[in-house]
Amino acid sequence: xxxxxxxxxxxxxxxxxxxxxxxxxxxxxxxxxxxxxxxxxxxxxxxxxxxxxxxxxxxxxxxxxxxxxxxxxxxxxxxxxxxxxxxxxxxxxxxxxxxxxxxxxxxxxxxxxxxxxxxxxxxxxxxxxxxxxxxxxxxxxxxxxxxxxxxxxx
Amino acid sequence: xxxxxxxxxxxxxxxxxxxxxxxxxxxxxxxxxxxxxxxxxxxxxxxxxxxxxxxxxxxxxxxxxxxxxxxxxxxxxxxxxxxxxxxxxxxxxxxxxxxxxxxxxxxxxxxxxxxxxxxxxxxx
Numbered sequence: 001x002x003x004x005x006x007x008x009x010x011x012x013x014x015x016x017x018x019x020x021x022x023x024x025x026x027x028x029x030x031x032x033x034x035x036x037x038x039x040x041x042x043x044x045x046x047x048x049x050x051x052x053x054x055x056x057x058x059x060x061x062x063x064x065x066x067x068x069x070x071x072x073x074x075x076x077x078x079x080x081x082x083x084x085x086x087x088x089x090x091x092x093x094x095x096x097x098x099x100x101x102x103x104x105x106x107x108x109x110x111x112x113x114x115x116x117x118x119x120x121x122x123x124x125x126x127x128x129x130x131x132x133x134x135x136x137x138x139x140x141x142x143x144x145x146x147x148x149x150x151x152x153x154x
Numbered sequence: 155x156x157x158x159x160x161x162x163x164x165x166x167x168x169x170x171x172x173x174x175x176x177x178x179x180x181x182x183x184x185x186x187x188x189x190x191x192x193x194x195x196x197x198x199x200x201x202x203x204x205x206x207x208x209x210x211x212x213x214x215x216x217x218x219x220x221x222x223x224x225x226x227x228x229x230x231x232x233x234x235x236x237x238x239x240x241x242x243x244x245x246x247x248x249x250x251x252x253x254x255x256x257x258x259x260x261x262x263x264x265x266x267x268x269x270x271x272x273x274x275x276x277x278x
Contacts, residue, residue, distance in 0.1 A: 058241065066246040068253065132260075139256035139268065146269060147277060 003044045004129065005075040008121040017118065018044075020111055021101040026050070026093040032076070032100065035090045039079035041102045043091075045072050048098030052076070052089045064090055078126055080105045160205035167198025248274040 006014040023046065026032050032043060032050060043050075049071055053064035067089060070076045079087050085105070112119030173179075175191025236244075251272035259267040271277065 058245075059235075059238065061238070063238075063242060065242075066249050068249075135260055136253065136256050139259050140252050142268065143252060143255065 001046060001073060003073055003075065005042075005044055005122060005125050007125050007128075009118055013115070013118045013121075016115070017103070017108075017111060017122065018101060020107040021103040024100050024102045026098040026100060028093050028095055028097050030093055032091040032093065032098075033087045035087060037087045039077060039085045039087045040105050042078060042080040042105070042108065043076040043100040043102055045070050045074050045076060046099040046101055047072055048096050049094045050076050050091050050098055050100070051094050052091055054089055064092075069094070075126075075129055076100070078129060081108070081126060082130075158205075161202055164198045164200070164202025164205055167194045167201060169198075171195030171198055244275060248272075248276045 003014070006017055009017065021044070024032075024043075026048070033039070035055065049069050051069050052067045054067050055062050056065040057063075058065075070091075076091055077087060079085060080103075108122075112122065171191045171194030173191075174187050174194065178187045235241075251274045255267075255270050255272050258270065
């Protein structure tokens with residue numbers, strides 16, 4: 001399995017980074033983490049799918065609304081590397097069990113300090129993930145704003 | 155007991171009509187007896203006749219009020235709103251379509267791609 005987060009690393013470097021983590025099974029419909037939880041681990045999806053949701057009021061009831069889905073090879077929970085280290089979404093396994101590699105922040109930071117070149121590549125990969133999310137939601141926000149403006153000025 | 159009120163009223167009217175017509179009480183004028191007696195008699199028969207089918211056809215309703223456990227619940231009205239699960243699925247579908255449209259824009263950033271329409275019911 002090739003992870004986006006480990007792009008550009010040699011297989012040895014990637015193995016070293018992965019050896020810092022532990023495999024975790026996330027049963028179907030179970031939360032991996034919840035909005036507001038302390039983010040001390042980054043997760044790499046190995047199997048299954050992880051759904052990311054945000055709470056929204058629907059008909060007077062709080063519902064977890066789908067935001068995006070992470071597939072095998074993708075990373076979840078980069079809040080673990082970004083202050084204030086709190087998850088900003090809720091992550092739940094979809095209809096099937098999922099399996100992730102949980103990488104603790106402390107172990108990753110130590111690894112980066114000991115292997116700055118590998119750490120730099122991983123930081124760039126992280127920037128790609130964050131940048132893509134930013135561009136995606138910026139576009140979605142603009143589309144929504146456009147519709148709001150159209151409906152208000154109609 | 156309320157179910158029998160209409161029937162009792164009809165029977166009472168018949169009884170009052172018969173009494174007025176045949177007994178002719180001294181305190182009432184003769185003309186009044188002759189008019190009011192048959193009138194009450196006829197209306198009483200009509201009320202009693204109308205009460206019978208109502209008694210037969212009406213389903214008993216448990217008494218309602220304070221301090222009773224048998225409070226009659228209003229019948230469940232079929233909701234015109236779509237079920238919550240369907241609405242949530244529609245929202246999820248809308249988000250997926252919007253993401254796909256945003257991804258297309260990021261791959262080929264043009265004005266048309268940015269404002270492309272999706273088939274989502276939330277925007278149509």
